[in-house]
Amino acid sequence: MRRALSSACSVGLALAVALFARRASANPMDAFGFGSRGPAMGNAVSADVVDVSAGYYNPAGLARAPGIELSVGYFRTSHFLSMNGKDNEVDPVGGLVGGIVLPGKILGIPVAFGVAVHLPDDRISRVRALRQEQPRWELYDNRNQRLFLAANLAISPWPWLQLGGGISFMSSTAGRLDITGSANIFNATQSQLRHEVDAYLTAVRYPQVGARVELSKRAALALVYRGEFRLELDLHARLQGDLSQLTTAYYALAAYSINAFLPQQVVFGGSFLPHDRVRVNADLTWVNWGAYIPPVATLTAALDIPPPQGGWPPGITPPSQPTPTAIVLPRFSDRLVPHVGVEVKALDLPHWEVDVRGGWEWARTPIGSQTGITNYIDRDRHTFSLGAGIRLIAPGKFLPGDLRLDFHTSFSWLPTSVTTKADPTDVVGDYSAGGTLWSGGVNLAVGFR
Amino acid sequence: MSARLVLRLAPLVLVAACATLGGDGKGDVDLPNAGVGPFRKLGSSECLGTAPFLLDDAQAHYRDPGAIALTPGAGPAVALYLVADRDVGGQSRQVIVRSRATDARSFFGGRGGQLPPIAVQADAPWEGTAVSGPAPLAVDGGIWLYYAGDGGIGLARSSDGIVFTKVAQPVLASDASHAWHAPTVARFPDGRYHLVVAANGSLFESVSTSGDAFPAPVEILAPTAFSTDAGPVVEGIDDPVALVRVTAAGRTHLRVLYTQTIDTKSAIALAARYGDDGPLVHSSTGPVYSATETQRSPAVAELGDYTMLYVSDVRRSTSYPSIAGAVGPALTVLPAPDDYPKSP
Numbered sequence: 001m002r003r004a005l006s007s008a009c010s011v012g013l014a015l016a017v018a019l020f021a022r023r024a025s026a027n028p029m030d031a032f033g034f035g036s037r038g039p040a041m042g043n044a045v046s047a048d049v050v051d052v053s054a055g056y057y058n059p060a061g062l063a064r065a066p067g068i069e070l071s072v073g074y075f076r077t078s079h080f081l082s083m084n085g086k087d088n089e090v091d092p093v094g095g096l097v098g099g100i101v102l103p104g105k106i107l108g109i110p111v112a113f114g115v116a117v118h119l120p121d122d123r124i125s126r127v128r129a130l131r132q133e134q135p136r137w138e139l140y141d142n143r144n145q146r147l148f149l150a151a152n153l154a155i156s157p158w159p160w161l162q163l164g165g166g167i168s169f170m171s172s173t174a175g176r177l178d179i180t181g182s183a184n185i186f187n188a189t190q191s192q193l194r195h196e197v198d199a200y201l202t203a204v205r206y207p208q209v210g211a212r213v214e215l216s217k218r219a220a221l222a223l224v225y226r227g228e229f230r231l232e233l234d235l236h237a238r239l240q241g242d243l244s245q246l247t248t249a250y251y252a253l254a255a256y257s258i259n260a261f262l263p264q265q266v267v268f269g270g271s272f273l274p275h276d277r278v279r280v281n282a283d284l285t286w287v288n289w290g291a292y293i294p295p296v297a298t299l300t301a302a303l304d305i306p307p308p309q310g311g312w313p314p315g316i317t318p319p320s321q322p323t324p325t326a327i328v329l330p331r332f333s334d335r336l337v338p339h340v341g342v343e344v345k346a347l348d349l350p351h352w353e354v355d356v357r358g359g360w361e362w363a364r365t366p367i368g369s370q371t372g373i374t375n376y377i378d379r380d381r382h383t384f385s386l387g388a389g390i391r392l393i394a395p396g397k398f399l400p401g402d403l404r405l406d407f408h409t410s411f412s413w414l415p416t417s418v419t420t421k422a423d424p425t426d427v428v429g430d431y432s433a434g435g436t437l438w439s440g441g442v443n444l445a446v447g448f449r
Numbered sequence: 450m451s452a453r454l455v456l457r458l459a460p461l462v463l464v465a466a467c468a469t470l471g472g473d474g475k476g477d478v479d480l481p482n483a484g485v486g487p488f489r490k491l492g493s494s495e496c497l498g499t500a501p502f503l504l505d506d507a508q509a510h511y512r513d514p515g516a517i518a519l520t521p522g523a524g525p526a527v528a529l530y531l532v533a534d535r536d537v538g539g540q541s542r543q544v545i546v547r548s549r550a551t552d553a554r555s556f557f558g559g560r561g562g563q564l565p566p567i568a569v570q571a572d573a574p575w576e577g578t579a580v581s582g583p584a585p586l587a588v589d590g591g592i593w594l595y596y597a598g599d600g601g602i603g604l605a606r607s608s609d610g611i612v613f614t615k616v617a618q619p620v621l622a623s624d625a626s627h628a629w630h631a632p633t634v635a636r637f638p639d640g641r642y643h644l645v646v647a648a649n650g651s652l653f654e655s656v657s658t659s660g661d662a663f664p665a666p667v668e669i670l671a672p673t674a675f676s677t678d679a680g681p682v683v684e685g686i687d688d689p690v691a692l693v694r695v696t697a698a699g700r701t702h703l704r705v706l707y708t709q710t711i712d713t714k715s716a717i718a719l720a721a722r723y724g725d726d727g728p729l730v731h732s733s734t735g736p737v738y739s740a741t742e743t744q745r746s747p748a749v750a751e752l753g754d755y756t757m758l759y760v761s762d763v764r765r766s767t768s769y770p771s772i773a774g775a776v777g778p779a780l781t782v783l784p785a786p787d788d789y790p791k792s793p
Contacts, residue, residue, distance in 0.1 A: 082479075083481045084697055088475075088476055088478050088479060089476060090475065090476040091475050130477075134477070136476065137476060141477075418697050420700070424704075424722050424730050425485075425719050425731070425733070427482065427487060427719075427734075427778075428483060429483030429484075429697075429702065430481075430700065431481035
């Protein structure tokens with residue numbers, strides 16, 4: 001029931017976004033893809049995408065849309081990731097996916113506008129700042145718990161060339177917490193403190209652009225760029241108050257972190273038709289993980305508690321100035337991620353088409369060995385996917401276009417390996433980590449021709 | 450008619466759907482931990498007495514605990530062996546008593562009228578008049594209790610953990626240059642007994658295949674100097690508790706918690722090593738537990754997902770030592786405490 005209500009709300013939000021959004025935003029899509037056709041083909045569709053998912057894979061593909069298209073679907077990934085053989089219960093990622101493609105012509109030149117959205121089930125976004133020592137599945141724990149919303153324009157100046165681009169945005173969080181009052185250091189229950197919270201959101205944008213070149217009727221190449229994105233969290237806390245009428249304490253704390261970081265990416269892809277019924281796609285994605293900024297808060301604290309006249313009472317020791325946290329920068333490396341996909345037209349009738357799809361991708365972990373105090377955990381990921389698409393051509397007088405139902409499932413394997421610590425006094429110690437991910441989704445698209 | 454109804458209900462559905470909220474985020478369940486903190490002191494909802502104190506008696510002056518998990522892997526039952534002052538034959542004597550808790554927190558003796566029984570008291574010439582430093586070890590279904598007397602380190606064995614039979618002579622006798630005290634013994638995966646003891650402000654280790662006789666120990670942890678406002682100060686090292694495990698990488702991992710004293714402040718610090726022998730490495734990240742800079746004499750019970758730390762501490766409103774509790778990792782959420790057990 002709750003899921004149904006949430007989904008209904010998501011539909012409402014999606015419509016509102018489609019109607020009013022001028023620019024759009026950011027992503028769990030890098031990890032799991034968008035829609036159902038792309039994930040079924042190992043996300044190797046940058047040179048072979050014409051539907052709503054072009055809003056993520058390659059905005060240039062929108063310009064090839066044969067007509068208006070509305071799309072809605074559902075997607076979910078469950079994590080079975082464990083450390084030392086125990087499941088860490090990493091939250092699943094799931095939600096509605098959908099969007100719209102609006103093609104047309106200006107001065108005889110094909111253009112198109114598209115909106116693509118992923119609306120998570122449980123939350124629009126999640127903020128989480130952990131101690132750098134705490135083990136976490138860095139690429140799966142928190143980064144994918146957020147909305148994706150993209151709006152793009154595309155143009156096809158020549159039949160063999162399509163260009164597209166758009167802007168995405170999310171919001172940063174900034175805030176202030178003030179605590180004032182009097183603290184009774186002899187009896188805490190007698191303390192009287194007041195607090196005031198002031199928080200606000202600011203917009204963050206990042207671009208995406210793409211191009212597609214049709215070499216022939218059977219071959220095409222694509223190039224896509226996705227910009228870098230940083231979701232900031234900036235919090236200030238201030239405490240000022242009287243300590244049992246002995247003295248006045250002042251404590252200020254500032255915390256700043258990059259709560260989510262999306263590295264810039266470049267995708268080079270190709271699509272080939274070796275046979276009338278067989279399509280083979282391949283993408284190679286360069287991910288600038290080397291610029292990664294972990295979501296560890298930089299803390300700046302100032303503490304001032306002047307001693308009272310006559311000194312502190314017996315048994316009372318004032319706290320000392322907190323030592324700032326020394327942030328250990330993680331070693332992330334840029335990665336090339338290969339994707340391969342195959343699509344076979346299994347059934348080709350006048351009013352029916354059935355496609356069968358399969359895919360593979362291999363994402364080497366960008367995170368270096370965690371032998372020090374940090375524990376950003378990840379493992380190489382091998383993903384195998386399957387899917388199918390059923391297309392009804394001109395199914396009725398109300399729909400002269402087509403109706404497409406696509407679905408997919410994928411399995412990711414993160415081989416278990418052991419992380420060893422150099423320091424025997426490390427409070428986390430050696431651990432093994434690995435696991436699997438299961439994804440699935442279904443997508444219904446309505447095309448008007 | 451039905452279309453109208455749908456239209457009228459649609460906004461209600463949307464509003465109701467928007468009222469649903471996401472659950473608390475997870476992803477931090479069953480995280481790996483070396484079992485040695487960092488610890489946090491127990492909260493008021495986690496103990497029956499005044500948190501974080503678990504055993505507090507104005508006559509017994511409970512202190513210097515040794516802990517052992519009674520049902521490893523099957524529950525949080527813990528036995529504590531404690532130094533206490535007890536009237537024996539009309540004289541106040543320093544003895545070792547036993548207490549037990551089914552939840553690792555509510556110990557027999559915490560309620561008035563409960564008197565933890567004496568496990569070991571000094572009655573051999575080499576022990577002098579007092580025993581101290583209880584260090585229980587599970588061996589073949591029973592409990593071996595190492596302790597310190599005036600003349601060195603002794604051993605008492607028990608099948609039920611309550612009635613002990615002493616080994617007549619010390620398993621490690623003090624000599625002219627070393628007054629061994631504060632023993633702790635860990636049984637390594639190869640079956641050998643590793644005794645860690647304190648003397649002269651350092652920690653020493655001796656290895657035995659039988660556990661009832663130890664050769665001369667070798668130094669494994671020497672004090673280091675810390676810079677303070679008043680200049681460099683050499684730390685004090687005492688009261689070790691040794692824990693051994695095999696890590697996920699298959700390495701033998703010896704961890705030693707000890708009382709670290711700098712000036713007049715004390716805290717629980719960590720030193721450790723990989724392998725069967727060699728010196729310990731000081732922790733570079735500071736103490737693993739330091740609630741009020743007065744904690745001493747750590748004892749540890751590893752209970753699977755979390756570790757209980759027991760220390761000697763002094764309540765602000767009193768002047769005598771009591772037993773306080775802490776838990777690690779610090780994010781551990783403990784259930785409500787059990788009632789005090791009816792027997793030790």
